[in-house]
Amino acid sequence: MSTTTSHTSEPDGPAGGPARPARLIQNEATTEIPVHLLFRDDPHPAPVPLRPAVVGRRQGTGEQPRLRRPAAPPRPVPQVDADLAERPARVLPGAAGVLAGACGLAGCVATSWWAGVLPPLALEALRLPARAGAGLGPLQWAAYAGAGALGLFGFGGLARGRTGRAWVLDLFGRYRGTVRRSGLLWVNPLLLRRRVDVRLRHWRSEPVPAADASGVALRVVVLVVWRVRDTARAMLGVEDHEAYLRACVEAALARVPVEMPGGAAGAGDAAAEALTRLVASDAAPVGLEVFSVQPLRVEYAPEVAAAMHRRRIAALDARHRASVLTSVVDSVEDTVTRLTMRGLVELDDYERKVLVKDLTVAFCAGRGETSP
Structure with a gap:
């Protein structure tokens, strides 16, 4: 009589229970949920408040926790006495x-x-x-x-x-x-x-320090159109409302980049709108109404004027050279195409390269003689 012996593996679970499958990820962290929480006899369970989940780092995966960048606090707006507002006097x-x-x-x-x-x-x-x-x-x-x-x-x-x-x-x-x-x-x-002047007024500033989008120092002259809307706040809310307006313009120019004339299309209008919005919001709490802040003259600061002038000349020269080279290449291509398509010459690769080289040199020399 032959005896057959069956080899069975030791179950992972408790005695008499089903075997637990092996983990695919060895360092995976799991949480066991009690069975009595899944089958509750209460027909109307109380709502459980949920807190926002925080995604942490999982062991062995190298994943870093995702952190939310806190929102930037709003820019504080200057405030004056709330009870201080213009009202008609008894005369x-x-x-x-x-x-x-x-x-x-x-x-x-x-x-x-x-x-x-x-x-x-x-x-x-x-x-x-x-x-x-x-x-x-x-x-x-x-x-x-x-x-x-x-x-x-x-x-x-x-x-x-x-x-x-x-x-x-x-x-x-x-x-x-x-x-x-x-x-x-x-x-x-x-x-x-x-006495206070409540007429529509304009103020042409002196050259004020500013900067462009690249951080190059500039000097800007702006024209501000404004008037006093609330005389009580303008005269009693600040020591000198005209000096306060000048300070608001300087602060706005320090935050808004200004482009030189001839830059990107619409950059001047965008800068004027941003300056007007900032100055109007800063001057409103003291009773000043600002209608427009328009840059009139933009120039480089004295310390960088010479270097930026050389840079602009070099950029113009490079742009001119690029346009000349594009024109020469187009002329050479057009000439070679016409010669070969009309059957005037038959060229192999070497002769074509020599012809292109000669035509390029000739056209470049001609462009150089005619160019100012």
């Missing part, structure tokens, strides 16, 4: 000031007549009867003070408003409003008046 027509001043002057004359100190010439001019007054007493001095104060307030508050000009009124360091009206007005003489 009266100029007739009110004239009337108050006339009343004060008339009160002073009446008080003088009452006290009997009015000169005879004034009595004759005003056709007032002579009167023996009681002299200057406390009542007369009080009447003089009241009438004089009324006259000073009436005539001292008269002002002439002009179109395109405004006054920013300030009382003991507190903003009291803006006057944009024109004509004869009466403004409280206790208020401090600051």
